[in-house]
Amino acid sequence: MKNPLVSPYEYSLFIHQLPDDYPLIIHSSLIYIPMGIKIGRTEGMILFPDDIILCVKEFLNFELQVIEGYGYEVSRSRVPDSKRPGTEEYCRASFPEKEKLWWYDSFLIRMIFLCH
Numbered sequence: 001m002k003n004p005l006v007s008p009y010e011y012s013l014f015i016h017q018l019p020d021d022y023p024l025i026i027h028s029s030l031i032y033i034p035m036g037i038k039i040g041r042t043e044g045m046i047l048f049p050d051d052i053i054l055c056v057k058e059f060l061n062f063e064l065q066v067i068e069g070y071g072y073e074v075s076r077s078r079v080p081d082s083k084r085p086g087t088e089e090y091c092r093a094s095f096p097e098k099e100k101l102w103w104y105d106s107f108l109i110r111m112i113f114l115c116h
Helices: 008-021 107-116
Strands: 030-032 039-048 052-062 066-077 098-105
Touching: 008 030, 008 039, 008 066
Parallel strands: none
Antiparallel strands: 030 039, 039 052, 052 066, 066 098
């Protein structure tokens, strides 16, 4: 596989092809949002069987070809598909109708190191 971090275009193709490349993905709302010529962010959620949802937030630097910051959360939705809110509401840490299974937030890790 080609490195998707070589350009915003390649990364956009990468995230939009995920459901085709991984049949377990039921639906993906991932979108790339440019913040400049060589930087941007990706946000959205990926739905899997058994009401498992991956919420994604990434800050991308295409000049350095790195993901500079990210947050990922895997949860099981307690809300039926027909009543599940959009990504922004569902992926909030405070949304009550989900069972958090695991999460990782590089921003939190950096803050912990900076405070010590």
